[in-house]
Amino acid sequence: MKNIWIICILFLSLVLASWGFKGHRAVATIAQHHLTSNTAYVVSAYLNGQGMADVSTWADENRNQTTAPWHFLNLPPGLSHEAFAKAVAGSDNNVYNAILKAEAELKDNSLGNEQKNEALKYLIHLVGDAHQPMHISRKEDKGGNTIQVRFDNKGTNLHSLWDSKLIDHEGLSEADIAKNYDTATPAEIKQWQNDSPMEWIWESYQISSELYANVNPGQDIDEAYYQKYIPVIRKRIDQAGIRLAGELNKLFNNAQAPKITAQTPAATAVDLKDAAKFTGKTITVSGKIYSVKDIGSMVLANMGAAYPNQLLTLAIKGDAKAAATGLEGKTITVTGQVIDYKGKPEIIVADPGQLKF
CATH class of the missing domain: 2.40.50.140 (Nucleic acid-binding proteins)
Incomplete structure (x- = not known):
């Protein structure tokens, strides 16, 4: 029975991978472009020279029974903003708490570089998760995974549609996605970076509520749906990147880079x-x-x-x-x-x- 439970958890962790490979790398690349110089230096030091995009899917690739729930948040439909905030504050072991946990660990001077490395990789990934609307959704359909639809003449589900299928339909390369999605104005950057993680997931909840209201099981997702929602996806990925940069700049703009005791790599x-x-x-x-x-x-x-x-x-x-x-x-x-x-x-x-x- 225990082994069956572990298999179920691992399966759930796979079907709930958000934004897909391209989306998560785009979030990280956009964030990288909006870091201060010192923040970029500190981040690179904690990541042992790896780029943010290169570690952006690490948290999906290293899920286990404990960390699988960190990637999403299940809530009942129809909540007001006040009821939503109250429900989130009263819950635990979800993407909202995991983001706060990662940031607290990055502020904790008692933790070593290895722990900071892991916390940073989680933060890079989970900020992206928080902006994927189907990760702030309903428990009964596993975030849209059991709502079957068709798109591009193939069977898929509502969650996967928003993870990657709509993005793939654009036909853009990974580099072009990051470039074309990174369009925030200075005013938008200021506003988005002033918003709290609670607001990030409230926005996702509002979008997922709309998506649930406008989909039927077995529905054929047409070009009109794509044209309506691809701008939403672009904005959510851009917001995730801008906000990730904002959080990292708050954490590291005035911080000293960690001292790496390992041997310096040959130049x-x-x-x-x-x-x-x-x-x-x-x-x-x-x-x-x-x-x-x-x-x-x-x-x-x-x-x-x-x-x-x-x-x-x-x-x-x-x-x-x-x-x-x-x-x-x-x-x-x-x-x-x-x-x-x-x-x-x-x-x-x-x-x-x-x-x-």
């Missing part, structure tokens, strides 16, 4: 024009510094061309900042880990030894 010598291909890797690269800007907390030096056409930015801070004097016009060699900052490759230089003139 790979690369051509400057290829620096962007090595995000998360430690490289050695040479090039001319075309422009330099002191912003107080650090000096930004643009290699390969002047801003905004630089091939690589060096964020020189701490003990290394004094070495930035007179850099403009010089050809230098730098060694360090490449991070993605707003779609551009960057290396944080905190040790003068990273620079050679």
Whole structure:
């Protein structure tokens, strides 16, 4: 009986995977583009050089009997905002609590790097889950998994339709999805990042309530449905990415990167024009510094061309900042880990030894 229960839990965890591979990677990529420089550096350190997109599905791939419920929230239909908030506050072991738990662990200075690594991977994934409408839905149909429909001449279900089928119908590559969905205005970014996780899941609950009202078992999902709801999916993924960035910036914008005791990986010598291909890797690269800007907390030096056409930015801070004097016009060699900052490759230089003139 116990083995049957474990199998059922694992099966449920598979059918409740949200946004699919492309969607979760898009959320993480959008978030990566909206991190501050210091946040991007700290996040990269906690992830041991892995990119956010690369770990975005880790929480689905490592589900177990304990963590499976962290990915969704079951609530009865027809709740008012007040009743909804009360029901969420009175529940536990769901996506809302798991997000709060992950953030609390990332703030806890008593935890080690390995625990922070896991908490960060959960947060990256679960913020995406909270924005998938069918993850804030009804228990009786397993989040729409038992509501069978047809789409693109194939059988599927309401949950899977929203996980990936509507996204796949667009025919966009993973890179194009992240680029085309990342459209928030400055005003939207400010508003979305001011909203609490309770509001994120309330929005999903409202959407899933509409979806339930407008679907019939066996329904043939047509092009009109797709055209109506693909903008909703685009917005939810964009909101998830923007809000994930907001949460990470709150956590890490003023934080120090963890000290990694493991052996520093050997640097790979690369051509400057290829620096962007090595995000998360430690490289050695040479090039001319075309422009330099002191912003107080650090000096930004643009290699390969002047801003905004630089091939690589060096964020020189701490003990290394004094070495930035007179850099403009010089050809230098730098060694360090490449991070993605707003779609551009960057290396944080905190040790003068990273620079050679």
